[in-house]
Amino acid sequence: MEPILFAGRLVASSARETLRAVDPATGEELDERFPVSPREELGALAAAGKRAAAVMREVPAERIAEFLERCAAEIEADADALAARAARETGLPLRPRLREVEIGRTLDQLRQAAACVRTGAWALPVVDRERDLASAYTALGGPVFVIGPSNFPFAYNALGGGDFASALAAGNPVIAKANPGHPGTTGMLAQCIARAIEQCPTLPPAVVQMFYHCAPEDGLWLAAHRDVAAIGFTGSRATGLKIKEVADRAGKPVYLEMSSVNPVFVLPGALARKARKVTEDFVASCLLAAGQMCTNPGLVVVPAGEAGEMLLAAVSARFLAAPPGVLLGPSSPEHLETSIEILCRAGASVVVGGKRAAGPGYRFQNTLLRATGAQFLAQPELLQTEAFGSASLFVFAADEAETLAIAEQLQGSLTASIYSDDDGSDDVCAARLSAILQERTGRLLNDKMPTGVAVSPAMNHGGPFPATGHPGFTAVGFPPAIRRFAKLTCFDHVRRHRLPELLQRAVGGTRD
């Protein structure tokens, strides 16, 4: 049985149950056994994390920055082996996707977070000398429980990914739960992090801890545990809503990224003059990583009529020609099947695909569905069911009014795209649509598909409920992502030597 990372050490779990990873390309179970941690073990992690938080308070920012950089360096050192293992466990392409793109992004995130810790600007320090007030975002005082998704074994991994980097940068310890889809990858990351911990003796050993799996009710118990300060979750809406409920009841900050259909609107002028670009963009975006992206374009609204039909026909041909990708795990085809069933029962019909694909492992046909605008407006909620994979619903809108009415029915999403012509003929409609979409999405795009989330301070990877739990926060992009895992603290007339390091600097040499 593989060890968990507890209080700075790789130690044996007290688990009685275990789970094994699966190679989704073949359906074969891999050898290692990973512990399913019992509740007492989770409680011990929480308690160690809480004690670590108290130590972290006194650790200079520079030491935290160094730790983040050590984590990056150790991951980089093992990058080949890590990527190979992740490819085996997830079926995602080894190169460039895992080895270059995703590990590269992960290292970049850790290093950007480290740079933010050094300047401290993420904490928005404000000094009011006249009233002797100083405020800044400060650590929460307890560990952040991070739960990563199946589809990014590095960039969003609870160990080493975006929430991990953000929570640490804010000065919090992390308790990471591995995704059961890639436990071996996460176990290898735990070895990297354990080496980083060893090299940073100023930090408490429990600065990062990791367990592999637990019973769902025990996971909710840990989320509500009094020692846990906040939760970061990326995954399905069903699980996300359960976590949200217990965290809300406990009054705990919780950041959830939990599904999005990422609507794409193609306006008449764009359809007339940019159909080829739209086709290329869409096919590349929707087939990327077998469609298993949070920002997969799952809903395309096009004008009804011949041009729209031709667009769908062109896309359909490409979808038929492309081999079905390998899905992440045993439940992936089932989830797709269920979602497509819901969509069809709500009025959509399958154009291409719609069924499990032949071959070993977990595969599903590249799928396109269609519905009329009237059908969408009759069942707007069900027709926004996320089908996590290379599956998308084309909705044919009768006219501009119907297009806008569809937009008005959209739930909160991570992204929304508008393709419009370049000569102004779509401008009036685009302006109306932008206004409606802007309040329903975290990121509005023009003439671009939503996949590809740049790690930029200007990024927002977030959006209104139910895409996330709060529309004011982003999961990607430093420094804003860091502030999720911090509290605002004001120091009123507090003696200078008692201020946090950052505010001592901000206050400068003028007091006490």
Place this chain on the structure above:
Amino acid sequence: MEPILFAGRLVASSARETLRAVDPATGEELDERFPVSPREELGALAAAGKRAAAVMREVPAERIAEFLERCAAEIEADADALAARAARETGLPLRPRLREVEIGRTLDQLRQAAACVRTGAWALPVVDRERDLASAYTALGGPVFVIGPSNFPFAYNALGGGDFASALAAGNPVIAKANPGHPGTTGMLAQCIARAIEQCPTLPPAVVQMFYHCAPEDGLWLAAHRDVAAIGFTGSRATGLKIKEVADRAGKPVYLEMSSVNPVFVLPGALARKARKVTEDFVASCLLAAGQMCTNPGLVVVPAGEAGEMLLAAVSARFLAAPPGVLLGPSSPEHLETSIEILCRAGASVVVGGKRAAGPGYRFQNTLLRATGAQFLAQPELLQTEAFGSASLFVFAADEAETLAIAEQLQGSLTASIYSDDDGSDDVCAARLSAILQERTGRLLNDKMPTGVAVSPAMNHGGPFPATGHPGFTAVGFPPAIRRFAKLTCFDHVRRHRLPELLQRAVGGTRD
């Protein structure tokens, strides 16, 4: 029956039930009848607010700034009459409290919010030219439902107060619910606001709407209404938790300020050398406005022994000598009675006061309770019951370890104060205590009582649950308070003329 403010006009309510204000100094009902709006009426306000939000999107920032300033000017013009009415309805002192201090603060808040709207810096615009990304906080796209408290008829009034100014500054319409404790004051404010609306024809008339009262279940229904974008609430914990539950379930941002005991720690050196200052500070703070302040010091932790007893004796003498203040309303003495009963059942005993005071209207004896540290640690939750009035619990801690243990048991609070000596003898304990308190409070004070919340960009009037619903936000201080009522929006490759005004400015002349 007094009119409500609906879609820009003072119009008759369809209410069948009414309520009347009460003069708390005498217990007499005042003449006017205020409508208890039925659910359909609330739905109509929500729909009008939603339509107004769509118009607001297109309104230049300058026009919103002007509107906030017009609101301030109209309130200023009626200040004498407003203050007189508020004094009648709340029993709070007319001068300087209501007329000068609170109205002055209210005008200042509106004008500071206007200044923030003009610069736009509150929205944290970020431009990444290389990746063609621009992000900023933008309006939510629906009205903000603001529910104000009884104890600040101006500065926190749902019409004209802090949440009102913040929500508007972010570009949202407001639906204000009057507090039933001062409906006449709020009705007069509605007249001021209606005049301001008339003078600002660029804004949609439903930019601000107001109703007086509703059945509690209808208020929760409105909070969860799909047209309502967010909620701002200041009031009791019981009501706050109900609002939080429905808002959380609907995935809606909700900002709650809902009770705090505001612990004050007096360390041994301070007790030995600053007892007089502590006494003066505490008496002034705890008796202010009959103790009906969110930041009233409701818990004082002092070292057990003679010096601590002398402090309590000195404070007791002052509490006995001060006449009981007039409380805000009919339920105030009852709530105090209940809280004191809970505290006593949990181990505290009354030192002075503890009973309703003689005289007309609503009054309660200035009250002090005591408990040992051991008693506190045996019932830490119950002994943090807020007693909203001039009532405070002194806890006598056996030693430093017990003092720190008490701190570890504190729930989230708006403030926490430490009094320590000036020669360093308390420094070790103060450092330990600061670390523990920092994660449990929104504002940490040294040698100062918590009442008096400056409207400063460095202020935090917030704190961990259950003081509020999220530790990252402040209800006081511009610009941060504004960001509560906004969403983060990223514009990815969006054509320049489609960007919001603020980002067009931020991007400058370099694109399209």
